[in-house]
Amino acid sequence: MKVEKVMVVGAGQMGSGIAQVCAQAGYIVLLNDLKPEFVERGLGVINKNLSRNVEKGRMTEEQKQAVLDRITVSTDLQDAAEVDLVIEAAVENLEVKSNIFAQLDKMAPAHAILASNTSSLPITEIAAATNRPDKVIGMHFMNPVPVMKLVEIIRGLATSDEVYQVIEDMTKSLSKVPVEVNDFPGFVSNRVLMPMINEAIYTLYEGVATKEAIDEVMKLGMNHPMGPLTLADFIGLDTCLYIMETLHEGFGDDKYRPCPLLRKYVKAGWLGRKTGRGFYVYE
Numbered sequence: 001m002k003v004e005k006v007m008v009v010g011a012g013q014m015g016s017g018i019a020q021v022c023a024q025a026g027y028i029v030l031l032n033d034l035k036p037e038f039v040e041r042g043l044g045v046i047n048k049n050l051s052r053n054v055e056k057g058r059m060t061e062e063q064k065q066a067v068l069d070r071i072t073v074s075t076d077l078q079d080a081a082e083v084d085l086v087i088e089a090a091v092e093n094l095e096v097k098s099n100i101f102a103q104l105d106k107m108a109p110a111h112a113i114l115a116s117n118t119s120s121l122p123i124t125e126i127a128a129a130t131n132r133p134d135k136v137i138g139m140h141f142m143n144p145v146p147v148m149k150l151v152e153i154i155r156g157l158a159t160s161d162e163v164y165q166v167i168e169d170m171t172k173s174l175s176k177v178p179v180e181v182n183d184f185p186g187f188v189s190n191r192v193l194m195p196m197i198n199e200a201i202y203t204l205y206e207g208v209a210t211k212e213a214i215d216e217v218m219k220l221g222m223n224h225p226m227g228p229l230t231l232a233d234f235i236g237l238d239t240c241l242y243i244m245e246t247l248h249e250g251f252g253d254d255k256y257r258p259c260p261l262l263r264k265y266v267k268a269g270w271l272g273r274k275t276g277r278g279f280y281v282y283e
C-alpha cells in the first residue's frame with residue numbers, strides 16, 4: 001500500500017509539526033481540529049517555521065508555498081473519506097482518542113491506517129474502538145517535530161506486519177528514525193523520561209532547590225539540552241500529568257504517583273509554554 005494522503009487530527013503543538021513534516025516530504029495533508037481557529041493557529045506555526053527555513057536559505061519562497069499548498073484545513077472527520085493514513089494528535093485522553101478512532105473507523109476508507117501519536121496510552125485499547133485493529137498503530141513523534149529525529153512505532157496486539165512496514169517506510173520518508181516498541185504504558189520514551197520530570201517536580205515541591213537550580217543541575221551536570229522543569233513546560237504540564245496518570249494506573253505502582261504540585265499547576269491552568277505560564281512565565 002502506498003501512502004499519498006494523510007489526515008492529521010489535532011492541530012496543536014504536535015499535530016502542526018506532524019502536518020509540516022508530512023507536507024515537506026510531499027504528502028497531501030488534511031489538518032483537522034475542532035474549530036477553524038485552532039487549525040489556523042496550527043497553520044500559523046507551520047508558516048513561521050517554514051519562513052525561518054527560507055530566511056536560513058534552506059528552502060526557497062516557492063518551495064515554502066508549495067508545502068503550504070499541500071495542506072488543507074478540515075474541521076470534519078468525514079474528510080477522512082479519501083485518505084490513506086490518519087495520524088491522530090488530539091489530547092492525551094483515552095476516551096477522547098477512542099471516540100475519534102470509532103468515528104474515523106466509520107469515515108476512513110477500508111484500506112486506511114489509523115495511527116495515534118499518543119505519548120503513553122494503550123494502542124491495543126484505542127484499536128478496540130475500531131473494527132480494524134490490525135490497521136491501528138502508534139506513531140509517536142517527539143517535540144519539536146521538525147527537529148527531533150525519533151519516531152517510536154508501537155505495535156498494538158493486533159497490528160499487522162504489513163501495516164507496521166508501511167508506517168516504518170513512511171517514517172523514513174519523513175527523514176525520521178523509526179524505533180519499534182511494544183505496547184506498554186509510556187512505551188520506552190515516557191516510561192523513562194516522565195518519572196525523571198515528575199521527580200524533578202518533587203524536588204521543587206519538597207524545597208530541595210529552586211526551579212532554576214534544578215534545571216541548571218541537569219543541564220550542566222548531565223548535558224541535557226533543557227532542564228526537566230523547562231522541558232515539562234515545553235511538553236505541556238497537562239500532557240505530563242496525563243502520562244504520569246497512565247503510568248500510575250497502568251502499572252498499579254505508586255512509584256509513578258504524580259507530584260501534587262503538578263496537579264495543582266494543571267488545575268490552575270498553568271500548562272506551560274502553551275498557556276504562557278507553567279514553572280516559568282513566558283511572553
Ligand SMILES: CC(=O)CC(=O)SCCNC(=O)CCNC(=O)[C@H](O)C(C)(C)COP(=O)(O)OP(=O)(O)OC[C@H]1O[C@@H](n2cnc3c(N)ncnc32)[C@H](O)[C@@H]1OP(=O)(O)O
Pocket residue numbers: 049052056118119141142143144145146147148189190193225226231235239
Ligand atoms: C512527551 C512526549 O511524549 C515525548 C516528547 O516529545 S518528550 C520531549 C522531547 N524533546 C526534547 O527533549 C527537547 C529537548 N530540547 C532540545 O533538544 C533543544 O532545546 C531544542 C531542539 C528544542 C532547541 O534547541 P536549542 O539549541 O536550545 O535552541 P535553538 O538554537 O533556538 O534551536 C535549535 C534548532 O531547533 C529549531 N527549533 C527550536 N524550537 C523549535 C520548534 N518549536 N519548532 C521548530 N523548530 C524549532 C530552531 O529553529 C533551530 O534550528 P536551526 O538552528 O536549524 O535554525
Ligand SMILES: NC(=O)C1=CN([C@@H]2O[C@H](COP(=O)(O)OP(=O)(O)OC[C@H]3O[C@@H](n4cnc5c(N)ncnc54)[C@H](O)[C@@H]3O)[C@@H](O)[C@H]2O)C=CC1
Pocket residue numbers: 009010011012013014015032033034038089090091092093096100117118119120140141142143234235236239274
Ligand atoms: N507535547 C508533547 O511534547 C508531546 C505530545 N504528544 C502527544 O500528542 C498529542 C497532542 O499533544 P499536543 O499537541 O502537545 O497538545 P495540544 O494541547 O497542543 O493540542 C491538542 C489539539 O487537539 C485538539 N483536539 C482535542 N480534541 C479533539 C478532537 N476530538 N478532534 C480534533 N482535535 C481535537 C485541540 O483543540 C488541540 O488543538 C497528545 O496525545 C500528547 O500526549 C506526543 C509527543 C510529544
